[in-house]
Amino acid sequence: MNETRTAPAGGASRQPATSIPFRLEGVVIPVADYDRARRFYRELGWRVDADVDGADGYRLMQFTPPGSPASVLFGTRVTAAQPGSLDGLLLVVDDIDAARADLLDRGVAVSDVFHDAAGGLGGGFHIGDHGRAPGHDPERRSYASYASFADSEGNRWVLQEITSRLPGRTWEE
Template sequence: MDWKLEVVVVPVADVDRAKHFYAEQVGFAVDTDTRIGEHARVVQLTPPGSACSIIIGTGMSESRPGSMQGLQLVVDDIDAARAALVAGGVEVGPVQHFDDGVRAEGRGGDWNSFVFFTDPDGNGWAVQERPAAG
């Protein structure tokens, strides 16, 4: 039996601002934007090539906006990913790696090159480069 992670709820304060950030600046596809009654709204967005989506909205979570940390995306080219984020107006750090548990600037070995950014509410994201298929 497969157990697949389908969606992660990301708590935000302003749904329209967050939708703009994830769709227009980061490049996620908007799958749906649905209002369910007067007090609930569900916006589902999916990163390019991902089988897992995020949901932002109202009436879905008791979590504090900005409290989600450690969300992670994986890409083939960390430099291209960073350039795309910068082009979208996202404040993103330099390429970094971990050296004995401490972040250091520059690329690391396989699975050890990252960039980090936050959404407008402070939810924290890492983008990790995976090694080329051999």
């Protein structure tokens, strides 16, 4: 019998941490124009893992960003999400300035570097440009400097500079 458990009120689970690995393998991105999106992501230099033309208009493209264990998938008939509706897809980079320069060299319109105007670590995750202050985090803290760009379909990506991981986090997780 399958049983569904829900977290107690307040969202915090009282269950011990699971020993079963749950690994994010990929994210499905909604696009309107398959060929335009394919060109955009190829021009980013991301690895092509799959390019499938199936029956009845089904098309699937899978890309993996350099150094990422997770992939990006898009296509026709692969999601009901509206094209351009994703906002805040996160790409972690070691050097925000180098990542921004690379994107600019590839013809991508990328924002200037910014940080959270309130001084927190969530500066990349506000509606639009709300809560942004120009420039790098004044203390150059890890997790606190950002830039953003949109793909060819309007899905917004956020670059976050992480130079040292939070305790208990590793790049291999």
